[in-house]
Amino acid sequence: VILYDHPASANCLKARVLLRQLGLPFELVTVDFFVGATRRPEHLARNPDGRVPVLELDSGEQIPESGAILLHLGEGTPLLPAAGLGRTRVYQWLFFEQNQVEAGLAVARFMALTGRDKTMPEVFADRLAKGRGALQALARGLADERPFIAGDEYSVADIALHAYVHCGADAGADPREHEAVAAWLARVEATPGFVNDLAPIPASGLVT
Numbered sequence: 001v002i003l004y005d006h007p008a009s010a011n012c013l014k015a016r017v018l019l020r021q022l023g024l025p026f027e028l029v030t031v032d033f034f035v036g037a038t039r040r041p042e043h044l045a046r047n048p049d050g051r052v053p054v055l056e057l058d059s060g061e062q063i064p065e066s067g068a069i070l071l072h073l074g075e076g077t078p079l080l081p082a083a084g085l086g087r088t089r090v091y092q093w094l095f096f097e098q099n100q101v102e103a104g105l106a107v108a109r110f111m112a113l114t115g116r117d118k119t120m121p122e123v124f125a126d127r128l129a130k131g132r133g134a135l136q137a138l139a140r141g142l143a144d145e146r147p148f149i150a151g152d153e154y155s156v157a158d159i160a161l162h163a164y165v166h167c168g169a170d171a172g173a174d175p176r177e178h179e180a181v182a183a184w185l186a187r188v189e190a191t192p193g194f195v196n197d198l199a200p201i202p203a204s205g206l207v208t
């Protein structure tokens with residue numbers, strides 16, 4: 001398989017973590033969104049929404065959206081429960097990740113690390129508040145003392161949430177202020193084969 005990727009994207013990190021934990025061989029192709037490469041025709045043909053990650057299967061089929069990639073690769077593995085309430089819990093947290101964590105914390109972090117917090121302070125404050133709310137919700141979700149977010153077993157929902165939660169302090173929202181979140185992050189990072197190779201945002205991403 002090919003992963004159309006960017007090393008500084010935590011949405012892409014989700015797919016890299018799962019591919020490695022499943023021991024699947026893959027080729028990484030960087031699509032540099034800092035120079036507009038995600039919006040060129042060849043990438044829009046892979047993903048109508050013009051973003052990474054996109055997973056290309058050996059059949060040539062292409063799968064955009066980090067959550068869809070996790071679900072596709074997780075099928076039939078211990079990281080995705082069989083259909084039923086267990087799987088529904090995984091969906092619950094995957095949708096939460098996209099609506100609250102990705103749209104709040106991830107955007108606030110990107111803005112803070114690229115100087116857009118200064119050029120668009122009201123947008124930044126809004127996204128940061130949303131991100132802080134997401135961390136509080138996650139802490140409540142972990143308060144039942146089960147080890148992982150969807151229950152007793154590590155799942156693709158943990159991989160999805162880890163991506164932008166673990167680096168929330170970059171946005172000014174430290175996830176480790178919540179004891180339950182800190183302990184969960186440590187458990188996720190200790191799962192076999194977990195590699196966090198999220199790269200720093202390149203200088204070309206900074207607003208001048």
Ligand SMILES: N[C@@H](CCC(=O)N[C@@H](CS)C(=O)NCC(=O)O)C(=O)O
Pocket residue numbers: 009010011012033038039050051052053064065066067098102
């Ligand atoms: N909902 C998508 C979001 C993907 C996304 O926002 N990707 C960013 C990088 S983290 C991107 O490709 N941005 C470039 C662009 O918008 O052109 C997912 O979860 O995969």
